[in-house]
Amino acid sequence: MAEIYRLDRIKEALQRMDPIRAIEEGFVAYSQGKVVVPPVGEMIFQKPPGDVHIKYGYILGDDYYVIKIASGFYENAKLGLPSNHGLMLLFKRQTGELSSILLDEGFLTDVRTAAAGAVAAKYLAPKNVRKIGILGAGVQGKIQLTFLKSVVACSDVMVWGINQKELDAYQEAMEPFGYAIQTTRNASEVASNCNLIVTATPSQKPLLLADDIQRGTHITAVGSDTPEKNELDPKILQRADIVVADSVQQCLSRGEIFQAIRAGVLKKERVRELGKVISQKKLQRISENQITVADLTGVAVQDIQISKAVYEALSS
Amino acid sequence: MAEIYRLDRIKEALQRMDPIRAIEEGFVAYSQGKVVVPPVGEMIFQKPPGDVHIKYGYILGDDYYVIKIASGFYENAKLGLPSNHGLMLLFKRQTGELSSILLDEGFLTDVRTAAAGAVAAKYLAPKNVRKIGILGAGVQGKIQLTFLKSVVACSDVMVWGINQKELDAYQEAMEPFGYAIQTTRNASEVASNCNLIVTATPSQKPLLLADDIQRGTHITAVGSDTPEKNELDPKILQRADIVVADSVQQCLSRGEIFQAIRAGVLKKERVRELGKVISQKKLQRISENQITVADLTGVAVQDIQISKAVYEALSS
Numbered sequence: 001m002a003e004i005y006r007l008d009r010i011k012e013a014l015q016r017m018d019p020i021r022a023i024e025e026g027f028v029a030y031s032q033g034k035v036v037v038p039p040v041g042e043m044i045f046q047k048p049p050g051d052v053h054i055k056y057g058y059i060l061g062d063d064y065y066v067i068k069i070a071s072g073f074y075e076n077a078k079l080g081l082p083s084n085h086g087l088m089l090l091f092k093r094q095t096g097e098l099s100s101i102l103l104d105e106g107f108l109t110d111v112r113t114a115a116a117g118a119v120a121a122k123y124l125a126p127k128n129v130r131k132i133g134i135l136g137a138g139v140q141g142k143i144q145l146t147f148l149k150s151v152v153a154c155s156d157v158m159v160w161g162i163n164q165k166e167l168d169a170y171q172e173a174m175e176p177f178g179y180a181i182q183t184t185r186n187a188s189e190v191a192s193n194c195n196l197i198v199t200a201t202p203s204q205k206p207l208l209l210a211d212d213i214q215r216g217t218h219i220t221a222v223g224s225d226t227p228e229k230n231e232l233d234p235k236i237l238q239r240a241d242i243v244v245a246d247s248v249q250q251c252l253s254r255g256e257i258f259q260a261i262r263a264g265v266l267k268k269e270r271v272r273e274l275g276k277v278i279s280q281k282k283l284q285r286i287s288e289n290q291i292t293v294a295d296l297t298g299v300a301v302q303d304i305q306i307s308k309a310v311y312e313a314l315s316s
Numbered sequence: 317m318a319e320i321y322r323l324d325r326i327k328e329a330l331q332r333m334d335p336i337r338a339i340e341e342g343f344v345a346y347s348q349g350k351v352v353v354p355p356v357g358e359m360i361f362q363k364p365p366g367d368v369h370i371k372y373g374y375i376l377g378d379d380y381y382v383i384k385i386a387s388g389f390y391e392n393a394k395l396g397l398p399s400n401h402g403l404m405l406l407f408k409r410q411t412g413e414l415s416s417i418l419l420d421e422g423f424l425t426d427v428r429t430a431a432a433g434a435v436a437a438k439y440l441a442p443k444n445v446r447k448i449g450i451l452g453a454g455v456q457g458k459i460q461l462t463f464l465k466s467v468v469a470c471s472d473v474m475v476w477g478i479n480q481k482e483l484d485a486y487q488e489a490m491e492p493f494g495y496a497i498q499t500t501r502n503a504s505e506v507a508s509n510c511n512l513i514v515t516a517t518p519s520q521k522p523l524l525l526a527d528d529i530q531r532g533t534h535i536t537a538v539g540s541d542t543p544e545k546n547e548l549d550p551k552i553l554q555r556a557d558i559v560v561a562d563s564v565q566q567c568l569s570r571g572e573i574f575q576a577i578r579a580g581v582l583k584k585e586r587v588r589e590l591g592k593v594i595s596q597k598k599l600q601r602i603s604e605n606q607i608t609v610a611d612l613t614g615v616a617v618q619d620i621q622i623s624k625a626v627y628e629a630l631s632s
Contacts, residue, residue: 001322002403002419004320004417006317036359038357038358038359039357041354041355041357041370041372042354043352043354043372043373043374043381045409048410050411050412052381052407052412054357054370054372054383056357056359056370057359058359065359065368067370067385069383069405069407071407071412072412073410073411073412076411076412079411081411081413084412085407085411085412085413085414087405087414089385089403091368091385091387091401093361094364094389095366095389095392095395095397095401096366096368096387096388096389096392096400096401097397097401098401098403098419101320101417103318103414
């Protein structure tokens with residue numbers, strides 16, 4: 001009989017496990033060609049506007065295959081409902097039996113995205129992080145910061161957002177976690193103060209400019225997951241010593257790397273894949289002076305890994 | 317909060333509703349071009365062999381979209397497990413919220429297939445059915461017969477199967493429903509005795525031959541859902557007065573119609589779509605002397621309709 005878990009149980013299980021490790025192992029398997037991910041299923045609705053994505057796949061040799069269903073209906077706020085909904089399903093690879101339904105309401109997608117940010121910081125951030133910069137004061141801006149805790153020993157944070165109310169809410173929400181939070185509505189102030197920056201916005205025009213970025217900075221961009229979105233000036237990627245993609249193939253059609261290649265300032269050959277960076281020390285940051293960029297567009301192996309890891313924690 | 321229903325509750329709800337009507341309305345909507353069905357998602361496994369299909373879609377103007385996940389792992393019998401597993405998910409079209417999970421273990425796929433058989437018989441079978449013939453003594457061979465009850469007033473049945481043990485089990489299972497069941501291992505005996513025949517086998521070579529079929533017979537073929545499977549001699553479709561497909565488009569690439577077109581004995585233009593047959597009297601059987609064939613390969617609108625109808629019965 002399939003076990004069904006709701007969000008409260010899933011959140012509880014996350015306290016007892018290490019999602020960062022699960023995601024890290026997933027990226028390594030992905031870059032080794034061990035992950036089977038068929039084309040994403042999609043339904044696009046017009047009135048009211050919404051989209052549904054079905055992502056699924058498995059790691060060769062694994063005990064499970066995973067199907068994730070996620071939707072975004074952007075007028076839900078008018079009804080007082082969250083825009084994003086979702087669930088993840090685990091099935092036994094050998095028999096097709098349904099093992100578990102994780103009714104995570106989209107939360108595990110936030111978690112796996114934040115865990116990927118932590119993995120990028122672990123291998124690419126400078127040793128001495130003076131201040132963490134977060135662009136975007138929303139859900140992902142918050143969870144990215146909490147996941148950095150276990151990989152970066154720095155509690156000084158500057159957060160950028162588009163309105164002061166949102167920034168005040170961010171400060172109030174995150175200070176109890178032990179952070180000293182400064183707020184700003186000027187993104188270049190983040191660039192000049194912080195040497196580990198995470199961008200987590202749906203922006204369609206660059207928020208960070210190349211001339212603002214200091215030597216030695218690492219930037220993780222997680223906001224851009226479509227061909228239209230763009231958080232970083234393409235010249236940042238041109239100047240960067242190391243440019244990393246979660247999936248090289250996917251980053252050729254969306255995200256910051258796609259933008260920089262399209263602008264003619266980045267060659268595909270310069271892009272390193274995160275799974276290879278994790279497993280090969282020579283591909284990681286080698287000096288405190290380098291500029292590094294990780295472009296995380298979100299890959300199905302993250303969904304596979306987070307759902308397996310949560311299910312194992314829940315059922316053990 | 318999503319409502320989750322297990323198989324026992326689903327079976328109970330089916331007693332309180334009319335699945336045939338839901339399926340019939342679905343075919344009409346499909347033939348009117350009102351059903352949106354994106355390409356099927358698929359995973360194929362080698363060792364042990366198995367396949368997983370993700371079918372999804374919605375009817376324009378409807379309150380729900382539906383995602384069905386179904387698998388077949390053909391060595392499960394060795395483990396004492398059923399080969400087929402599955403579940404259906406209903407989401408609110410306006411918001412993406414998960415309304416219900418139907419943990420039907422593949423049962424609703426059997427039901428919607430049998431309900432389609434009943435719809436085909438309703439519009440195409442001769443008025444006077446002397447004896448019902450069933451090819452295939454498995455699950456689908458049984459459920460097809462039970463669904464014919466409400467559309468055909470005949471309780472004399474001849475069933476064909478590949479071994480006597482299976483046939484005896486069929487007889488024992490179905491006689492309590494009020495049927496007089498004869499068994500045979502000679503398919504041409506079914507053809508010469510029955511004027512309403514349902515084929516429900518995974519055969520890859522024709523079981524019924526054109527010369528065996530009597531005038532006035534209706535045949536519904538539900539077993540062939542891949543390009544390899546084939547239950548009917550293509551000449552049966554050549555000689556038939558009316559050839560009906562659940563989906564003309566789908567029957568061009570699989571099923572009995574595909575086989576007959578490939579054999580050069582049937583033209584696409586002769587094929588009528590079931591949804592149109594239902595809504596246009598002139599496309600239905602017009603004499604007791606006609607041979608009619610319905611080729612049912614299974615379409616997503618059946619999954620959409622059965623899950624909606626079951627959910628409505630469960631939640632009312």
